[in-house]
Amino acid sequence: MKTLNAMAAVAGSACFGLWSVHVAAQAYPSKPIRVVIGFTAGSNSDSLARPMARKLSEAIGQQVIIDNRPGASGNIAMELVARAAPDGYTIFSGPGSSITTNPHMQEKMAIDVMRDLVPVAPMGQFSAVLVVHPSMPVKTVAELVALAKKKPGVISFGSPGHGTGFHLGTELFRVRSGIQITHVPYASNSPMLADMIGGRIDMMIFSIIVMAPHVKAGKLRALATTGKTRSEVMPELPTVAEAGVRDYEYTGFHGLFAPAGTPREVLDRLNGVIVKVLATPEMREYYATQNVEVLLMNPAEFAAKVKRDHDSWGKLIRDAGLKTAN
Template sequence: MSTVRVLHILMFAFCGMAAAQPYPSKPIRVVMGFPPGTTVDVLMRPIAQRLGEAFGQQLVLDNRPGATGIIATEMVVRAPADGYTLLATPGSALTSSPHLHTKIAFDTLRDLKPVIQLGAFAYVLIAHPGVPAKSVKELVALARAKPGVLTYGSTGLGSGFHLAGELFGSMAKINLVHVPYKGGPAVITDMLGGRIDLMFYSLAVVQPQIRAGRLRAIAVTGLARDPLLPEVPTMAEAGLPKYEIGGWHGLFAPANTPNAVVTQLNAAIARILGTVEIKELWISQGMGIVSGSPEAFAALVKSDYEKYGALIRSAGIKPE
């Protein structure tokens, strides 16, 4: 047998061995489009630690903030579809932000493969104590009596909190003035200072101020009351039937990632989400555990993408 033929046989044998290596055989990078300390980062770190222990491989968390998550998403979309580059993100970065940008290098439904939903949460509608309304009905009556006077803040144009306000205004047939901010700390500071009247926000973040009486909880936006503030009604209970909006965080892979890899990741993370420690941490963050199959998560992503796109268009919000 010639030397060349032997080399060919050895080369094919090596390639076969490499292809047969179980996943994962090297560290996995998880890209996040938001800074350390944000909710998606807080949730992903304990998952990464436990998943790394289960897989015997390190999970490297890579924070790439900017453009409401678009920069990080574009990085993952361009990465090899082999399961070694993943995206952890809040849902709004994929379901509402893309509708607000004319120059964007990915399609949420085409270029990403949902792996697992990490958690879901409702918002809370809060008012400054100086606002003379303690319920949704009183707030609607006040807004109708003073159209275009009441203000509500958000963490930015097209954010989930902004869209919650747009949905409220549309369903209640009231005119609220939207005041966008660049991030959560600024909007909370102005809310506490009485410079804006209302805000939709994550309950876990503003719960201390609500308990202290510095902010007033009007209603939560989910289908059920939140265990963090069980005395606060849902928007539907308070007079707006069918009002429901909220957020979620999830893990994604590039679109052509093998189904076997996605299934393996989904099963391993679902086991982690079922542990007592993670459940307790999620409750402290105002987060509900959903997990579920990749297919169920994909259906949610598609539904939210279409719902928020329609809401943005009906509100007349122009893409930049």
């Protein structure tokens, strides 16, 4: 009898636990949500998350607080979120590279991002632009590739850091075009852009929005964009693939992630509201000014995309023999 009573108590406790989770999910959100960004105020991640957070707050009737925790390519923010309560009130917002490439590029990470974080919703995807300094004797991608093959290792390219999306997008260009170029990583954008404009580095793949004014002013020369289709910001430019580098496409994404163990009902509720917010003409138009195309996916679809990107970037990093950054 005691055994039966104990079993009944355990079963009842389990049922109560499930019922409590269900009730909490139905009431969600009942307090402010914190969006943790792994980069500084004014960064691409920040400029995409803030307007979304304002609209999300209006939609759910709760405050959505932005918390910038920059450092370690997003790792500091991701660790904070991974260790937070899995209740939907603390979420990570950042570029896909933090999730899909950091684990391959960095030997020592405090968390397993693919295990300890779960995808909530993408925000948007973006392409980049391939630029060279005007002193470079090339005006097309084909000419750049020919020059690089003639002078292996001589041409330099800059990036905002080892293992960042723009670094790997350029490494993919190097592999697909069969050339050897020298990587010059920077700790931040400002000195990198100063050296690019000053001609101290030869080429780079970087944000279209950032580069467009410099191209227009004649300080840089744009050769191609990196997406599957032409950019609305620079429609006169061919894609890298159109310019002759077969099977090349580099697009990054920004997305939202929650701690592992967050109830499915909470993830679905949060995803549904975010999708509605991003689908509005106002958000689509704003993201377009940032060269970002809104992505609308449910959690399962987004998780599948994250897994594909994680695996494909991992293969590139291994095949290219890129060193890890501790």
